[in-house]
Amino acid sequence: MxxxxxxxxxxxxxxxxxxxxxxxxxxxxxxxxxxxxxxxxxxxxxxxxxxxxxPKGLTALRSALGPPAHEGERPVGSLTCEVACWVLPSWPELEFEVLTGPGGEVWNQWFVRPGGGRPVAFADLEPWECVVADLGAGFPDATQLEGGAPHHWAADFRHDGATYRARFVYGLYQDKERVTR
Incomplete structure:
Protein backbone atom coordinates (compact mmCIF):
# COMPACT_ATOMS: atom_id res chain seq x y z
CA MET A 1 0.00 0.00 0.00
CA PRO A 55 11.12 8.29 8.56
CA LYS A 56 9.86 9.97 11.72
CA GLY A 57 8.22 13.26 12.63
CA LEU A 58 8.19 15.98 10.03
CA THR A 59 10.14 13.79 7.59
CA ALA A 60 7.37 11.16 7.72
CA LEU A 61 4.73 13.82 7.09
CA ARG A 62 6.67 15.26 4.15
CA SER A 63 7.00 11.76 2.74
CA ALA A 64 3.23 11.22 2.93
CA LEU A 65 1.97 14.71 2.12
CA GLY A 66 4.68 16.24 -0.04
CA PRO A 67 6.08 19.71 0.53
CA PRO A 68 4.13 21.91 2.95
CA ALA A 69 2.08 24.81 1.63
CA HIS A 70 3.73 27.01 4.25
CA GLU A 71 6.85 26.74 6.41
CA GLY A 72 8.32 29.09 8.93
CA GLU A 73 9.39 29.71 12.49
CA ARG A 74 7.30 30.55 15.54
CA PRO A 75 8.52 31.73 18.92
CA VAL A 76 7.12 29.66 21.78
CA GLY A 77 8.33 31.06 25.07
CA SER A 78 12.11 31.19 24.92
CA LEU A 79 12.30 28.67 22.04
CA THR A 80 11.88 29.07 18.33
CA CYS A 81 9.92 26.25 16.76
CA GLU A 82 9.49 25.23 13.17
CA VAL A 83 5.98 25.24 11.74
CA ALA A 84 4.81 23.48 8.59
CA CYS A 85 1.26 23.54 7.18
CA TRP A 86 -0.50 21.45 4.57
CA VAL A 87 -3.90 21.92 2.94
CA LEU A 88 -5.74 18.61 2.76
CA PRO A 89 -8.49 17.98 0.17
CA SER A 90 -11.14 16.95 2.73
CA TRP A 91 -10.68 20.23 4.66
CA PRO A 92 -9.71 22.81 2.00
CA GLU A 93 -10.44 25.90 4.12
CA LEU A 94 -8.12 24.73 6.91
CA GLU A 95 -4.47 23.83 7.26
CA PHE A 96 -2.96 20.85 9.03
CA GLU A 97 -0.27 22.47 11.14
CA VAL A 98 2.73 20.66 12.58
CA LEU A 99 4.87 22.35 15.20
CA THR A 100 8.32 20.90 15.83
CA GLY A 101 10.76 21.74 18.55
CA PRO A 102 14.55 21.82 18.51
CA GLY A 103 15.84 18.57 17.06
CA GLY A 104 12.75 18.10 14.88
CA GLU A 105 10.51 16.38 17.44
CA VAL A 106 6.81 16.91 16.67
CA TRP A 107 5.25 18.84 19.54
CA ASN A 108 1.79 19.39 18.13
CA GLN A 109 -0.22 18.60 15.04
CA TRP A 110 -3.72 19.84 14.41
CA PHE A 111 -6.00 21.75 12.10
CA VAL A 112 -5.87 25.54 12.16
CA ARG A 113 -7.59 28.28 10.22
CA PRO A 114 -5.17 30.30 8.08
CA GLY A 115 -4.88 33.78 9.56
CA GLY A 116 -6.16 32.68 12.99
CA GLY A 117 -9.52 31.80 14.45
CA ARG A 118 -12.75 33.37 13.26
CA PRO A 119 -15.44 33.99 15.88
CA VAL A 120 -18.23 31.43 15.74
CA ALA A 121 -21.72 31.59 17.20
CA PHE A 122 -23.37 28.63 18.92
CA ALA A 123 -25.37 27.87 15.76
CA ASP A 124 -22.13 27.82 13.71
CA LEU A 125 -20.73 24.84 15.61
CA GLU A 126 -20.95 22.27 12.85
CA PRO A 127 -18.72 19.18 12.83
CA TRP A 128 -15.56 19.63 10.77
CA GLU A 129 -16.29 23.33 10.15
CA CYS A 130 -14.54 24.87 13.18
CA VAL A 131 -11.18 24.63 14.92
CA VAL A 132 -10.11 25.25 18.51
CA ALA A 133 -9.16 28.87 17.77
CA ASP A 134 -12.61 29.54 16.25
CA LEU A 135 -14.31 28.46 19.47
CA GLY A 136 -11.89 30.60 21.49
CA ALA A 137 -12.63 33.62 19.30
CA GLY A 138 -16.39 33.13 19.56
CA PHE A 139 -16.42 32.27 23.25
CA PRO A 140 -13.49 34.12 24.87
CA ASP A 141 -14.25 32.66 28.31
CA ALA A 142 -13.94 29.08 27.03
CA THR A 143 -11.77 26.85 29.21
CA GLN A 144 -9.56 24.50 27.27
CA LEU A 145 -9.19 20.96 28.58
CA GLU A 146 -7.09 17.96 27.72
CA GLY A 147 -8.98 15.33 25.76
CA GLY A 148 -9.52 11.73 26.76
CA ALA A 149 -7.21 10.19 24.13
CA PRO A 150 -4.20 11.17 22.00
CA HIS A 151 -4.96 14.08 19.67
CA HIS A 152 -8.26 14.79 21.44
CA TRP A 153 -9.00 18.22 22.89
CA ALA A 154 -11.98 19.73 24.68
CA ALA A 155 -13.22 23.15 25.73
CA ASP A 156 -15.99 24.12 28.12
CA PHE A 157 -17.95 27.25 27.22
CA ARG A 158 -21.17 28.97 28.26
CA HIS A 159 -24.20 29.66 26.10
CA ASP A 160 -27.62 30.86 27.28
CA GLY A 161 -26.77 30.16 30.91
CA ALA A 162 -25.66 26.56 30.30
CA THR A 163 -22.19 25.04 30.10
CA TYR A 164 -21.28 22.97 27.05
CA ARG A 165 -18.23 20.89 26.26
CA ALA A 166 -16.96 21.04 22.69
CA ARG A 167 -14.84 18.09 21.60
CA PHE A 168 -12.09 18.26 19.01
CA VAL A 169 -9.84 15.70 17.33
CA TYR A 170 -6.65 17.05 15.77
CA GLY A 171 -8.05 20.50 16.60
CA LEU A 172 -11.11 19.94 14.37
CA TYR A 173 -14.53 20.36 15.98
CA GLN A 174 -16.48 17.09 16.30
CA ASP A 175 -19.43 17.66 18.64
CA LYS A 176 -20.70 19.26 21.83
CA GLU A 177 -22.65 18.16 24.84
CA ARG A 178 -24.30 19.98 27.69
CA VAL A 179 -22.31 19.65 30.90
CA THR A 180 -24.29 18.92 34.03
CA ARG A 181 -22.61 19.71 37.31
Whole structure:
Protein backbone atom coordinates (compact mmCIF):
# COMPACT_ATOMS: atom_id res chain seq x y z
CA MET A 1 0.00 0.00 0.00
CA UNK A 2 1.32 3.42 -0.95
CA UNK A 3 0.87 5.93 1.84
CA UNK A 4 -0.06 9.39 0.59
CA UNK A 5 -2.52 12.23 1.19
CA UNK A 6 -5.66 10.07 0.93
CA UNK A 7 -4.27 7.53 3.38
CA UNK A 8 -3.21 10.28 5.77
CA UNK A 9 -6.72 11.77 5.70
CA UNK A 10 -8.14 8.32 6.44
CA UNK A 11 -5.71 7.96 9.34
CA UNK A 12 -6.95 11.26 10.79
CA UNK A 13 -10.53 10.13 10.31
CA UNK A 14 -9.78 6.88 12.14
CA UNK A 15 -9.11 8.88 15.31
CA UNK A 16 -12.08 11.20 14.62
CA UNK A 17 -14.31 8.13 14.44
CA UNK A 18 -13.79 7.73 18.21
CA UNK A 19 -15.86 10.88 18.74
CA UNK A 20 -18.03 11.38 15.66
CA UNK A 21 -18.55 8.10 13.80
CA UNK A 22 -21.56 9.33 11.75
CA UNK A 23 -19.53 12.24 10.30
CA UNK A 24 -16.68 9.92 9.40
CA UNK A 25 -19.08 7.47 7.73
CA UNK A 26 -20.40 10.33 5.53
CA UNK A 27 -16.85 11.31 4.65
CA UNK A 28 -15.97 7.72 3.73
CA UNK A 29 -18.95 7.60 1.36
CA UNK A 30 -17.92 10.95 -0.16
CA UNK A 31 -14.37 9.66 -0.69
CA UNK A 32 -15.52 6.29 -2.02
CA UNK A 33 -13.53 4.66 0.80
CA UNK A 34 -14.41 1.70 2.98
CA UNK A 35 -13.99 1.07 6.69
CA UNK A 36 -11.42 -1.56 5.77
CA UNK A 37 -9.42 1.08 3.87
CA UNK A 38 -9.69 3.39 6.89
CA UNK A 39 -8.35 0.66 9.20
CA UNK A 40 -5.60 -0.29 6.75
CA UNK A 41 -4.40 3.32 6.43
CA UNK A 42 -4.29 3.70 10.21
CA UNK A 43 -2.47 0.40 10.64
CA UNK A 44 0.07 1.37 7.96
CA UNK A 45 0.77 4.74 9.64
CA UNK A 46 1.13 3.02 13.02
CA UNK A 47 3.59 0.49 11.57
CA UNK A 48 5.61 3.33 10.03
CA UNK A 49 5.66 5.18 13.35
CA UNK A 50 7.15 2.14 15.09
CA UNK A 51 9.46 0.88 12.32
CA UNK A 52 13.09 1.47 13.17
CA UNK A 53 14.10 2.55 9.66
CA UNK A 54 10.98 4.48 8.64
CA PRO A 55 11.12 8.29 8.56
CA LYS A 56 9.86 9.97 11.72
CA GLY A 57 8.22 13.26 12.63
CA LEU A 58 8.19 15.98 10.03
CA THR A 59 10.14 13.79 7.59
CA ALA A 60 7.37 11.16 7.72
CA LEU A 61 4.73 13.82 7.09
CA ARG A 62 6.67 15.26 4.15
CA SER A 63 7.00 11.76 2.74
CA ALA A 64 3.23 11.22 2.93
CA LEU A 65 1.97 14.71 2.12
CA GLY A 66 4.68 16.24 -0.04
CA PRO A 67 6.08 19.71 0.53
CA PRO A 68 4.13 21.91 2.95
CA ALA A 69 2.08 24.81 1.63
CA HIS A 70 3.73 27.01 4.25
CA GLU A 71 6.85 26.74 6.41
CA GLY A 72 8.32 29.09 8.93
CA GLU A 73 9.39 29.71 12.49
CA ARG A 74 7.30 30.55 15.54
CA PRO A 75 8.52 31.73 18.92
CA VAL A 76 7.12 29.66 21.78
CA GLY A 77 8.33 31.06 25.07
CA SER A 78 12.11 31.19 24.92
CA LEU A 79 12.30 28.67 22.04
CA THR A 80 11.88 29.07 18.33
CA CYS A 81 9.92 26.25 16.76
CA GLU A 82 9.49 25.23 13.17
CA VAL A 83 5.98 25.24 11.74
CA ALA A 84 4.81 23.48 8.59
CA CYS A 85 1.26 23.54 7.18
CA TRP A 86 -0.50 21.45 4.57
CA VAL A 87 -3.90 21.92 2.94
CA LEU A 88 -5.74 18.61 2.76
CA PRO A 89 -8.49 17.98 0.17
CA SER A 90 -11.14 16.95 2.73
CA TRP A 91 -10.68 20.23 4.66
CA PRO A 92 -9.71 22.81 2.00
CA GLU A 93 -10.44 25.90 4.12
CA LEU A 94 -8.12 24.73 6.91
CA GLU A 95 -4.47 23.83 7.26
CA PHE A 96 -2.96 20.85 9.03
CA GLU A 97 -0.27 22.47 11.14
CA VAL A 98 2.73 20.66 12.58
CA LEU A 99 4.87 22.35 15.20
CA THR A 100 8.32 20.90 15.83
CA GLY A 101 10.76 21.74 18.55
CA PRO A 102 14.55 21.82 18.51
CA GLY A 103 15.84 18.57 17.06
CA GLY A 104 12.75 18.10 14.88
CA GLU A 105 10.51 16.38 17.44
CA VAL A 106 6.81 16.91 16.67
CA TRP A 107 5.25 18.84 19.54
CA ASN A 108 1.79 19.39 18.13
CA GLN A 109 -0.22 18.60 15.04
CA TRP A 110 -3.72 19.84 14.41
CA PHE A 111 -6.00 21.75 12.10
CA VAL A 112 -5.87 25.54 12.16
CA ARG A 113 -7.59 28.28 10.22
CA PRO A 114 -5.17 30.30 8.08
CA GLY A 115 -4.88 33.78 9.56
CA GLY A 116 -6.16 32.68 12.99
CA GLY A 117 -9.52 31.80 14.45
CA ARG A 118 -12.75 33.37 13.26
CA PRO A 119 -15.44 33.99 15.88
CA VAL A 120 -18.23 31.43 15.74
CA ALA A 121 -21.72 31.59 17.20
CA PHE A 122 -23.37 28.63 18.92
CA ALA A 123 -25.37 27.87 15.76
CA ASP A 124 -22.13 27.82 13.71
CA LEU A 125 -20.73 24.84 15.61
CA GLU A 126 -20.95 22.27 12.85
CA PRO A 127 -18.72 19.18 12.83
CA TRP A 128 -15.56 19.63 10.77
CA GLU A 129 -16.29 23.33 10.15
CA CYS A 130 -14.54 24.87 13.18
CA VAL A 131 -11.18 24.63 14.92
CA VAL A 132 -10.11 25.25 18.51
CA ALA A 133 -9.16 28.87 17.77
CA ASP A 134 -12.61 29.54 16.25
CA LEU A 135 -14.31 28.46 19.47
CA GLY A 136 -11.89 30.60 21.49
CA ALA A 137 -12.63 33.62 19.30
CA GLY A 138 -16.39 33.13 19.56
CA PHE A 139 -16.42 32.27 23.25
CA PRO A 140 -13.49 34.12 24.87
CA ASP A 141 -14.25 32.66 28.31
CA ALA A 142 -13.94 29.08 27.03
CA THR A 143 -11.77 26.85 29.21
CA GLN A 144 -9.56 24.50 27.27
CA LEU A 145 -9.19 20.96 28.58
CA GLU A 146 -7.09 17.96 27.72
CA GLY A 147 -8.98 15.33 25.76
CA GLY A 148 -9.52 11.73 26.76
CA ALA A 149 -7.21 10.19 24.13
CA PRO A 150 -4.20 11.17 22.00
CA HIS A 151 -4.96 14.08 19.67
CA HIS A 152 -8.26 14.79 21.44
CA TRP A 153 -9.00 18.22 22.89
CA ALA A 154 -11.98 19.73 24.68
CA ALA A 155 -13.22 23.15 25.73
CA ASP A 156 -15.99 24.12 28.12
CA PHE A 157 -17.95 27.25 27.22
CA ARG A 158 -21.17 28.97 28.26
CA HIS A 159 -24.20 29.66 26.10
CA ASP A 160 -27.62 30.86 27.28
CA GLY A 161 -26.77 30.16 30.91
CA ALA A 162 -25.66 26.56 30.30
CA THR A 163 -22.19 25.04 30.10
CA TYR A 164 -21.28 22.97 27.05
CA ARG A 165 -18.23 20.89 26.26
CA ALA A 166 -16.96 21.04 22.69
CA ARG A 167 -14.84 18.09 21.60
CA PHE A 168 -12.09 18.26 19.01
CA VAL A 169 -9.84 15.70 17.33
CA TYR A 170 -6.65 17.05 15.77
CA GLY A 171 -8.05 20.50 16.60
CA LEU A 172 -11.11 19.94 14.37
CA TYR A 173 -14.53 20.36 15.98
CA GLN A 174 -16.48 17.09 16.30
CA ASP A 175 -19.43 17.66 18.64
CA LYS A 176 -20.70 19.26 21.83
CA GLU A 177 -22.65 18.16 24.84
CA ARG A 178 -24.30 19.98 27.69
CA VAL A 179 -22.31 19.65 30.90
CA THR A 180 -24.29 18.92 34.03
CA ARG A 181 -22.61 19.71 37.31
Missing amino acids: RYGVREFELTLMHRMRDVNAPRVERALRDLGATRAELRAAHAHWTRLAHAARA
